[in-house]
Amino acid sequence: MSRRNTIQRTLVKNAVMAMSCHPTADEIYDEVLKKCPGISKGTVYRNLNRLADEGEIFRVAVANAPDRFDRTACPHCHFLCLRCGQVCDFKLAHDPEIDPALNPGFVVLDYELVINGYCSECAGDDLSAAPRQLS
Amino acid sequence: MSRRNTIQRTLVKNAVMAMSCHPTADEIYDEVLKKCPGISKGTVYRNLNRLADEGEIFRVAVANAPDRFDRTACPHCHFLCLRCGQVCDFKLAHDPEIDPALNPGFVVLDYELVINGYCSECAGDDLSAAPRQLS
DNA sequence: CTCCTTAATAGTAACTGTTGCTGAAAAGAG
DNA sequence: CTCTTTTCAGCAACAGTTACTATTAAGGAG
Numbered sequence: 613m614s615r616r617n618t619i620q621r622t623l624v625k626n627a628v629m630a631m632s633c634h635p636t637a638d639e640i641y642d643e644v645l646k647k648c649p650g651i652s653k654g655t656v657y658r659n660l661n662r663l664a665d666e667g668e669i670f671r672v673a674v675a676n677a678p679d680r681f682d683r684t685a686c687p688h689c690h691f692l693c694l695r696c697g698q699v700c701d702f703k704l705a706h707d708p709e710i711d712p713a714l715n716p717g718f719v720v721l722d723y724e725l726v727i728n729g730y731c732s733e734c735a736g737d738d739l740s741a742a743p744r745q746l747s
Numbered sequence: 748m749s750r751r752n753t754i755q756r757t758l759v760k761n762a763v764m765a766m767s768c769h770p771t772a773d774e775i776y777d778e779v780l781k782k783c784p785g786i787s788k789g790t791v792y793r794n795l796n797r798l799a800d801e802g803e804i805f806r807v808a809v810a811n812a813p814d815r816f817d818r819t820a821c822p823h824c825h826f827l828c829l830r831c832g833q834v835c836d837f838k839l840a841h842d843p844e845i846d847p848a849l850n851p852g853f854v855v856l857d858y859e860l861v862i863n864g865y866c867s868e869c870a871g872d873d874l875s876a877a878p879r880q881l882s
Numbered sequence: 883c884t885c886c887t888t889a890a891t892a893g894t895a896a897c898t899g900t901t902g903c904t905g906a907a908a909a910g911a912g
Numbered sequence: 913c914t915c916t917t918t919t920c921a922g923c924a925a926c927a928g929t930t931a932c933t934a935t936t937a938a939g940g941a942g
Contacts, residue, residue, distance in 0.1 A: 671810045671811070672810070673808040673809055673810035673811075673861070674808055675806045675807070675808035675814050676796075676806070676808075676814065679810050679811065689843070691850070691853060694856065702850055702853070703846075703849040703850055704843055704844060704845065704846070704849075705844040705845065705846035705849060706841070706843065706844040707843060708824070708839055708841065708842060708843040708860055709839060709840040709841040710839065710840065710862065711838075711839070711840035714838040714839075714840060715826070715837055715838055716867070717866070717867025717870060718826060718837070718862075718864055718865070718866060718867055718870070719864045719865040719870045720862055720863075720864040721829065721863050721864040721865075722862075722863050722864075723860060723861065723862045723863060724860070724861050724863070725843055725858060725859070725860045725861075726808070726858065726859045726860075726861075727845065727853075727855055727857075727858045728855075728856050728857050728858060728859070729853055729854045729855040729856040729857075730853070730854040730856075731852075731853060732851070732852025732853055735852060735853070735854045
């Protein structure tokens, strides 16, 4: 009886699955709060970490910003807009090729690729103007 | 006269250049402290961010851990040991291929690839034992 | 070289994202 | 239903980073 199915755990997982963007822990907390007004922030963080550790969701590290979470557990490619901070999926022509022989002794489990640039909405902006803010 | 060459700025940059590993801001602060005992932590952070913004050094985002900095400003591939937290360079057989046509409207500036796994030192450890600690 | 303007600094407080702690609640086995 | 143990809410604490303010010093003008 190691893992219990609590309402809170289910709500956190459902919230991540329902959000097509790549929400931060705080955004997930806000979303879950709508359906379970009494939930604690610690509970959301604890469940997100457990779900990520167990491979059910994926954690995306972003420089100078809080981590984000993603409903797909398999490693893939993300795009980070340096202007508005939005994170979204990105298609690659070819995945990076990881050759174990080039790095002997290393055990590779998965990888994460983050492309930095400007999203289609921000690319046309006057870059000297103030960046648009995420809601 | 927008950018001044201060001793502190030079020391911070030199410290990053001298460290072959991928130090955190805190490790760089400790290193600079040896040569300039009065330097403020805020100064180190400010200079690291400026150097990264200006493209002289590179910032590496790590999930659930402080950001790390790297002397090479060009995008490349890092390995993160999930056990000891060490970050090091990693060789790729082929770089990922980014096709602008697949993601219309997006402006790609650079990318960052993080491989997760176990480093050669940790790969042989009993994974149920306590992880080795970085110095 | 000396003065002056202004960027950069030291020191500290504040802030944000996250985790740890404690007593209470509840999931699930028997 | 009862008991055990995980998980919870609420809160305090923590780590990493940034903001603020008075002070210092870089570097151009004279």
